[in-house]
Amino acid sequence: MYSSSKLRVFSGSSNEPLARKIAEHLGSPLGKIKLSRFKSGEVYVHYEETIRNCDVFLIQSLSHPINDFFVELLVMIDAAKRASARTINVVLPYYGYARQERKAAPREPISAKMVADVLTTVGAHRIITIDLHAAAIQGFFNIPVDHLTALYLISDYLKSKNIPNPVVVSPDAGRATTAENLANQLDCSFAIMIKKRPTHNESVITHVIGDVEGRTPIIIEDMIDTGSTIVNVVEGLKERGAEDSFVCATHGLFSADAILKLDHPNIREVVVTDSIHVAKEDSSSFQVITVAPMLSEAIRIIVQGGSISTLFKNAGV
Secondary structure, X not given: OOOOOOEEEEEOOOOHHHHHXXXXXXXXXXXXXXXXXXXXOOEEEEEOOOOOOOEEEEEOOOOOOHHHHHHHHHXXXXXXXXXXXXXXXXXXXXXXXXXXXXXXXXOOOOHHHHHHHHHHHXXXXXXXXXXXXXXXXXXXXXXXXXEEOOHXXXXXXXXXXXXXXXXXXXXXXXXXXXXXXXXXXHOOEEEEEEEEOOOOOOOEEEEEEOOOOOOEEEEEEEEEOOXXXXXXXXXXXXXXXXXXXXXXEEEEOOOXXXXXXXXXXXXXXXXXXXXXXXXXXXXOOEXXXXXXXXXXXXXXXXXXXXXXXXXXXXXXX
16 A cells, blocks of 8 residues: 555546556545536536646546547646646556557558657656557657556466466467467467468468467467457467367457457356456456556656566566
């Protein structure tokens, strides 16, 4: 438990349940803030308590509707700056636009860099986030970035399940390092799937590197969006003789009919965190792990001093 007269934690509209958990772990009440919209759709923000010379932490996931939540966050930062907050620390459990971190074709934007530039220009002093789609996004900022991971929360949960004959599966080469780290935590082997993407949110499995026959796959991703890729991976593993799969991801976006797609006969369980608000009642096969203790401890370390690396079981991550 940590409390300070100079600590203020405020929630945006995107994930107030997580913000309340964080405040509870800190032993500090959630700050009073008024968030509303004018008839024209413009955002209005008013801090209903003093934040002068305070360390302000703003909690906002850039989930759907991302553009509304992003602008709301920018207005929250601007209002905090004009109210003379000592530091403005932005807690982004989910960093939106992270999949646009490079130019894959001519005349495309690097939207992840644009988001970083705007947050910094408006007045953010620090970013705290979890499992970026590409770790290199940290380099887009000229302010401190604390990049946390939910990998150990997920591995601890999976250990408690005593999964028989597991194999960790990376859905693509980009997740291979994460899959290897999780496999090391679970003391099991891992496999990599090779796929091609004909269009956004679509994929076709072409090869599987590693032995999956007769094993229980644990698919690890940073996010689940429409669910189409995950379903393709699950069905591809089944065709190669694997058992029903566990699907794990830090961020559950669940766009469109993703929840229905993931209610699949070959998926035993879907494990996500509450970095994005998920209604558990949507499906009995969903397990939501909270990241509130990890984020609250990060906030405590930032305010009191210390090393964020103490949050990692393996400082090499």
